Amino acid sequence: MKDHRGVRRLLVISALIAGIWLVVLPWLTHRPGTRRYIARLDAQGIDPSAMYYTELPPHLFADALARQQHPWAGQYYEGDGLGTNRVVTLTAKGELSESNQGCVGKAAIWHAAFRQANGVIQITTPLAENSSHYSFARDRPSSYLIVHWEERVYLIPPEDILSFCGAWASGDEPREDGHGFFLLRIGDEKKPAEGPPELPLGFQRYLNMESITAKVISVEPPQQQPPDSIENRRVYEQSVVIDAGTVAGVIPKMRFDIRSPAKIHINATVVSVRPATSELLLRHYVFDDDKVTPATIDWEVINRDIFRR
Template identity: 30%
Template sequence: MQSRSNASMRPNPGFRWHAVAAIAAVLSLLAAGLFAATVPAEKLLPPPPAASFEAEHAGVVPAGFDRRKQVIDESLAAGKAVGWAGRYYYGDRFASNVYLSLAPGAGLVVTETGCLGLYAANHGSLVDGTDGVLRISYAVPASPQGGSFPGELMPLSWGRRQYLIPPDQLAAFATAINHGKEPRDGDGGGSFLLRVGDEYQPVSGLPSLPTSMLALLRREPVEVEIASVEVRRRSKPGDICVSNYWVRVVPTAAAVPPLFVGEVLLPIDGNDRATVIASQGQSAEAEIVVFQCNDRFAPKLGMRLTTGAYNEGRGAGR
């Protein structure tokens, strides 16, 4: 039996509860009829300067940030950088948006912005390891001001696209492909750092994942159902109540490939997504997070979920 792992899909670095609170606040305005405007689907733009944010919401830009950003911008403009250099983005284009720029010899700058302004900013130096992983030494340790940005990034190419994926999120990236979340297209946001502009580029074949991770891309979906439910933990960060349920899932058909740790299962006939935390033969344990502390919102026995599967034809230049 595989041990329970931290490799399960979790909120991406930089995303914190203020983003959830911001969404809740806007939903409240909608309910009151005070917010009727919709957010237009515009092309991704560089983040506004920190000086334009309201002071009460402004994050702290650490010393040396502007100078490093200038050096990176000059390196990118000179066209001397390697393939993974560039400007990247992930987020929902509203409550949480992470912009990252990097170049060899120049380092990295990264910001998280949202509907309340600048949440965090950081910068650092890069070490390009022999294992293909970029390791980052940040100027400010992880903190509300410095952010909780990833300390390691693996450059991945997919056709003309370039991604930067934290090594502990490779399984999450593979499962996002299985569910059609990647390759993302057009003006929508996403959960993984993609070079700005590459969302319009076609893909071909498979991404340059390590061989062990390519094995996680499914050709046929596996359908499972919940056989047992157990609440493991409840917490209340701020005004939000969170319940963590562990469920046992079993396949609805015989002799199917096993689930893998970190795989995300999406509901067929329910609302709850599950992340596999342990797998043994034809059954697995998974975690479901519910933003309620009333058990009437708990996952239901018999609820069906699927692994999804990747169809190469759907991903090219949509």
């Protein structure tokens, strides 16, 4: 008898929860604020599922949507819809919020303040970060170029401008749906974009520039770093100097790949630039008993640009 009473009690509780949910869900969906919110999405051709990718407070998201006609304020998306989804929201008041969504859930949520001048968004003061897996601070851009392309607006980190121009040259941009490799304001993917994009002053030369290749001319020995979050992986950092600088188009934080010797996968990021040379920080990831392969003089590097390969 006790077992039967326990089962009946469980069924009653389950039915009660289901009944409450059936009452609450329509209220959430049909209350005036939500109807206006979804109608605003529909009116601008925005997929309501984009709401899934943001952790913005409702007032910030509503503000971003209301300012969709603003020259640059709004919500921007890049990703494949599966393992990589990134949303950056800018408000006209100078607030930025970023959400990184992967196949295992939200990896990081970040809020910051910024200022805008001459088509450049400059991050000024990080406000807060809530990360459940991994801090993206090392790879997060410190500034964005506001790139207008007829009625479209993109946010492009300066260090990625050559890759963005490569996407234009290859026809990968302007894209025809929301998924892509560059931050595009949500809703703009259906807007026309003919001819080349309008780059901010000082960046026009990248439109017709080829990939940047260079040779390593100076190396420091690799230094082992504290263990990271991945088991059995060791991290080494190594500073090298290459024979290309601002004259060749190198920009701080620009990423390079190893061209020769082949099949060596190392993250290489520009940390400082001079007219004819640049310093790169190489991060070597070594698993288990494998040995690190230090960079040597005459290694060849090429800027990371998947659209020109």
